[in-house]
Structures are given as C-alpha cells and as structure tokens.
Amino acid sequence: MALILASGSPRRRELMALIAPDYTVMTSDVDESKIAADTPAHLAQALATAKARAVAASHPEDIVCGFDTVVECDGEVFGKPHDEADALRMLRALSGCTHKVHTGVCICRGTRAAATVETTLVTFSSIEEEDLLAYVRTPEPYDKAGAYAIQGHAALWCVGIAGCYYNIMGLPVHRAAQLLRAFR
Numbered sequence: 001m002a003l004i005l006a007s008g009s010p011r012r013r014e015l016m017a018l019i020a021p022d023y024t025v026m027t028s029d030v031d032e033s034k035i036a037a038d039t040p041a042h043l044a045q046a047l048a049t050a051k052a053r054a055v056a057a058s059h060p061e062d063i064v065c066g067f068d069t070v071v072e073c074d075g076e077v078f079g080k081p082h083d084e085a086d087a088l089r090m091l092r093a094l095s096g097c098t099h100k101v102h103t104g105v106c107i108c109r110g111t112r113a114a115a116t117v118e119t120t121l122v123t124f125s126s127i128e129e130e131d132l133l134a135y136v137r138t139p140e141p142y143d144k145a146g147a148y149a150i151q152g153h154a155a156l157w158c159v160g161i162a163g164c165y166y167n168i169m170g171l172p173v174h175r176a177a178q179l180l181r182a183f184r
C-alpha cells in the first residue's frame, strides 16, 4: 500500500514530506472549471475531492491525498490569475484588507473518502501601487491562488495571520496529518 500525493504543486511536495517521508506523486487531469459549490470553502473541498478521487480510481489499494487552495475576498473566489491584469485586480482587492484562504483536503482509499477544509485569515497592509506593478512582472504570482505567495515577497505585506500558516501555502500540515492517521 503506497501513499500518493495527487498534486503537481512543489509547495505541497515540500509540506507533504513533513507528514510522510515516503510518498509518491501523481497528478490528475481534473477540469476544475466544471466543479461548482455553494461557498468558496466548499469549492476548495470539492476540488480537493475531485483530484484525490481521480487518482484513487486507478490506484484503489493506495491512500491518495488531494488538496485545493482558493482565496476568498469579499465573497469572491480568487484562483490562479490568468494574466498580469488579473493578478493586479486580485492584489488591489487584497491590499489593506483581511481575506480568507481555504484549503480543501481529501484522503481516499478505494471508495472510502474523508474530506475537510481548513480556513486561515490573512491581513495585508495597504500595498503601494508601484510595488504591485513590480510584483506582477515577476513569476511569483502566476501559479498561486490569489496571485501571491506568503512564503515569498508577499510576506512583506502580511500584517497578521489567524490560523494555520501552512494552509496558505496549500497544505494544512496538522489537519492533513490528523485525517491521514485514520487511514493508516
């Protein structure tokens, strides 16, 4: 029985190693645009579940972990930005405000599945327009929900965090380890 991380995210690979040193990585080709939910938190959970189930379907003996992270700002969902203008739109909205980061977690083995979602509150200071314009010209925002990396330059804008820091990076280490314990 193997442990599989159903993710292409380098951040998740790094954080998964804290939970279990021996795991393999497989990516799923879930069409995320086809999945909807009633709230941003439920959307993160539904997407994590779809990713885990897609890999579990072809590896029924193994334990599969899937994750998905979305940023919620004033009720709006921010996924990964499509382009520079989209990244600027998100970052301008996040500037000087508190927003939520939801990471859905799903662990599957065959048809058995357990899913949850972890939410962290993040408060940003007001960000100078010049700083935003420079940031969106770097590669950092483009493969990140909400167009920022808390583990990168966005650390400079972070006034406070309520909840799990690792959840913002895409894998709530404590919560995922807890859920995984029931499967091993």
Ligand SMILES: Cc1cn([C@H]2C[C@H](O)[C@@H](COP(=O)(O)OP(=O)(O)OP(=O)(O)O)O2)c(=O)[nH]c1=O
Pocket (backbone or CB within 6 Å): 006, 007, 008, 009, 010, 011, 012, 027, 051, 067, 068, 069, 070, 071, 080, 101, 143, 144, 145, 146, 148, 149, 150, 151, 168, 169, 170
């Ligand atoms: C907010 C934030 C997100 N992120 C990342 C974590 C996730 O990799 C990404 C959100 O996109 P996701 O769609 O959750 O994940 P992914 O496409 O990168 O990987 P996979 O679906 O294969 O698991 O944003 C950071 O690294 N730092 C941050 O501060």
